[in-house]
Amino acid sequence: MTDGHNHPSNPPEFRRGQRNPLSVALSRLRYDPVLFVPFLLVGLLLAVVDWLHRRDPIPTHERTGLGTDGVNIQIEYVGYPTGIGQTLRPLESLIGLEPHYLGWGLALYVLPLVAVTVAGAATMARVMDRPVRFADVTSLFGFVVALDLLQRLLGSIAVLQEMGLWGFVPLAIYFALFVRLFLVPGLLVAG
Secondary structure (H helix, E strand, O other), rough: OOOOOOOOOOHHHOEEEEEEEHHHHHHHHOHHHHHHHHHHHHHHHHHHHHHHHHHHOOOOEOOOOOEOOOOOOOOOOOOOOOOOOEEEOOHHHHHHHHHHHHHHHHHHHHHHHHHHHHHHHHHHHOOOOOOOHHHHHHHHHHHHHHHHHHHHHHHHHHHHHHOOHHHHHHHHHHHHHHHOOOOOOHHHHHH
């Protein structure tokens, strides 16, 4: 394996040692537009999953940008490369369902996570000039599921949601944890 510096997807600006990460990323995308394809497909899949969530009988929350009480701004960083769907299904809504509804609900929960994992692994592997290996994808999927469940757990604790200004302390700890975990997806794909 090469170190990736002479790969065709590395534009000349990157090879010269340019340090601005945004410029390097935009140059890389301009020279290798195939990097857009996996997440474009995931975006289309998320749109279909949102459409299915709105039409199936299992309860779903829908995100809104403008409401009657003003603007609702939501900032999300989930710790792994992803798109954000416009619907959210609480896992609690799957409790007590008939088996076929439970299977349907779990499939609509797992499918976007699998798609995001495969797209992220394919994109990162292409940038690193590595083949996509099944073991790397499964370890990245485990990381994605663990982070998703952690965020759902923290989001379901009412005390954390109603702390007001005191909530900045746990929020700072939460952000510090994600700063430490920022490179984990790339490291998992690198092996």
